[in-house]
Amino acid sequence: MTEEIMQLRKEDLLLNPTSRVAVALCLDVSGSMTGEPIAELNEGISAFFDAARADQLARASAEVAIVTFSDMPETRLDFQNLDRVERLPTLTAGGSTDLGGGVNTALDRLEARKNEYKQAGIDYFQPWLVLMTDGQPTTQSHVLASRKALDLERRGKLVVMPIGIGPFADMHVLSTFSKQRQPLRLQGLDFQKFFAWLQPSLDAVSKSRPGDKVQLDLEGIKGWAEI
Amino acid sequence: MGRNIETSSYWLMAGVSTTGVSHEKAGVECQDAWACSQSVEPTGSVVMAAACVSDGAGSVCKAFTGAKLTAWAVSVWLLEHFPSALEMPRDWIRQSCLSMVRRSIRRAAKRAGYPPDEYAATFVAVCAGSDGKWLALHLGDGGIIGRFGNEILVVSQPEKGEFANESWFATSSDALEHIRVYGSSFDRGLSDPTGFVLFSDGVEDSLLDRRKGTVAKAASVMLDWFRDHSPDKVSTALEENLGTIFCERSHDDCTIVLMAKPNERPEPGKNPPEGGVQSIPVHAGLSED
Numbered sequence: 001m002t003e004e005i006m007q008l009r010k011e012d013l014l015l016n017p018t019s020r021v022a023v024a025l026c027l028d029v030s031g032s033m034t035g036e037p038i039a040e041l042n043e044g045i046s047a048f049f050d051a052a053r054a055d056q057l058a059r060a061s062a063e064v065a066i067v068t069f070s071d072m073p074e075t076r077l078d079f080q081n082l083d084r085v086e087r088l089p090t091l092t093a094g095g096s097t098d099l100g101g102g103v104n105t106a107l108d109r110l111e112a113r114k115n116e117y118k119q120a121g122i123d124y125f126q127p128w129l130v131l132m133t134d135g136q137p138t139t140q141s142h143v144l145a146s147r148k149a150l151d152l153e154r155r156g157k158l159v160v161m162p163i164g165i166g167p168f169a170d171m172h173v174l175s176t177f178s179k180q181r182q183p184l185r186l187q188g189l190d191f192q193k194f195f196a197w198l199q200p201s202l203d204a205v206s207k208s209r210p211g212d213k214v215q216l217d218l219e220g221i222k223g224w225a226e227i
Numbered sequence: 228m229g230r231n232i233e234t235s236s237y238w239l240m241a242g243v244s245t246t247g248v249s250h251e252k253a254g255v256e257c258q259d260a261w262a263c264s265q266s267v268e269p270t271g272s273v274v275m276a277a278a279c280v281s282d283g284a285g286s287v288c289k290a291f292t293g294a295k296l297t298a299w300a301v302s303v304w305l306l307e308h309f310p311s312a313l314e315m316p317r318d319w320i321r322q323s324c325l326s327m328v329r330r331s332i333r334r335a336a337k338r339a340g341y342p343p344d345e346y347a348a349t350f351v352a353v354c355a356g357s358d359g360k361w362l363a364l365h366l367g368d369g370g371i372i373g374r375f376g377n378e379i380l381v382v383s384q385p386e387k388g389e390f391a392n393e394s395w396f397a398t399s400s401d402a403l404e405h406i407r408v409y410g411s412s413f414d415r416g417l418s419d420p421t422g423f424v425l426f427s428d429g430v431e432d433s434l435l436d437r438r439k440g441t442v443a444k445a446a447s448v449m450l451d452w453f454r455d456h457s458p459d460k461v462s463t464a465l466e467e468n469l470g471t472i473f474c475e476r477s478h479d480d481c482t483i484v485l486m487a488k489p490n491e492r493p494e495p496g497k498n499p500p501e502g503g504v505q506s507i508p509v510h511a512g513l514s515e516d
Contacts, residue, residue, distance in 0.1 A: 006456070006461075006468075007467070007472075008468045011444075012444045012445035013434070014432070016432040016436065121438035123387070123390075124390065125391050126392075209392055210282075210285070210387060210391075210392055210393060211284025211286050211287065211347060211392075211396060212284075212392050
């Protein structure tokens with residue numbers, strides 16, 4: 001052992017804010033989600049927040065926003081530290097499917113959050129957009145929204161995860177939002193398995209260091225997606 | 228006064244790397260490397276010291292070898308070109324040093340049958356003479372803290388891309404544009420350094436306040452260890468502190484190299500080596516696989 005005088009104390013070091021990873025959950029709450037689908041989705045989100053808050057790294061680094069879309073897009077939960085989320089919104093279903101409006105709102109929020117990080121001097125990772133729908137868009141706004149998402153993805157500024165729910169999800173439309181990840185169809189209504197996969201995936205991002213290529217747990221995807 | 232001038236020609240150095248928790252768990256070797264070199268003229272009157280810390284990119288298969296090669300090449304370049312490089316334009320310094328690093332990587336890559344990109348690594352490096360001149364080079368993350376008189380300040384901040392897991396490496400196509408050059412003949416014209424702390428990104432958050440640009444007290448505390456202790460003892464203390472207090476705050480590999488000009492003449496056995504150039508890679512061997 002070295003002499004005590006050569007032992008640094010905690011107060012001799014500095015503490016910087018943890019680098020953040022922002023995730024926008026862009027969720028379809030149109031009329032077709034009524035009943036069991038919306039109930040399972042609420043359960044899945046709740047379990048995801050519980051698991052993330054129980055994880056030391058995720059609690060410090062992950063920030064999640066919930067944007068829903070039906071007749072109109074709506075930000076139901078804005079980005080904030082997980083510890084500050086006192087109450088999760090209870091999502092209810094009804095109305096049409098303005099998928100593009102939802103994506104545009106989610107992308108706007110992600111961009112605004114990145115600017116807030118910059119202004120506060122907080123480092124951040126590539127943000128994620130998780131897009132879930134069980135049907136077809138009822139407006140054409142998804143055309144421009146998908147171009148915007150694709151452009152961000154092409155420039156390495158965004159990770160997009162398009163996910164179909166049930167047999168009527170329009171996988172072709174979902175495929176227009178990402179060239180790097182094909183849309184995956186959820187197994188039944190097992191949102192919990194998806195969110196259980198998402199949380200450690202975000203941990204992997206938070207642990208990544210310069211030069212790392214974050215690899216998604218492809219084996220784990222088989223646990224929730226129809227492949 | 229005379230005593231101080233005479234004895235201030237000595238630079239003492241100590242350095243340590245520790246494997247991060249995330250690499251230990253994954254069974255991956257430490258991807259940081261460092262090298263220290265000293266040069267003493269036959270008269271013993273001038274001493275220059277060079278140190279480099281390099282961090283291999285996480286996603287490449289030859290990260291550690293790349294870091295070793297980079298640390299070695301940069302410190303050798305510094306010894307060969309210091310102090311004359313201080314009279315040269317910054318662009319020449321960037322080009323010349325990077326060429327040497329890339330040559331070293333290309334040779335190793337060719338022998339081992341890998342693409343040079345698999346040896347991607349960052350670097351932070353300092354060379355300092357006995358006459359108050361100094362030169363520092365920095366590519367990517369990590370950082371350099373310097374002590375000038377009683378003032379301790381950030382010489383070079385980490386440079387990352389937009390995202391926290393992006394940086395620049397010696398093999399990056401745009402590396403040349405991102406090598407930062409500092410020294411006694413540039414910018415602020417600071418001279419007569421009495422200490423430097425070089426570190427990899429695993430230590431950044433403990434030593435630098437990214438928002439305020441301030442330095443942790445630990446930097447001057449560590450440099451002061453040389454006042455009463457040999458470089459060996461300082462290395463041991465560094466290792467213990469990296470393995471405890473620093474690694475509590477980072478899951479990444481951690482490397483610190485200290486360079487200090489003590490106020491008093493070193494005791495026998497503490498003196499830097501004499502007689503030509505001696506390169507002392509303390510942490511890692513220089514085998515190129």
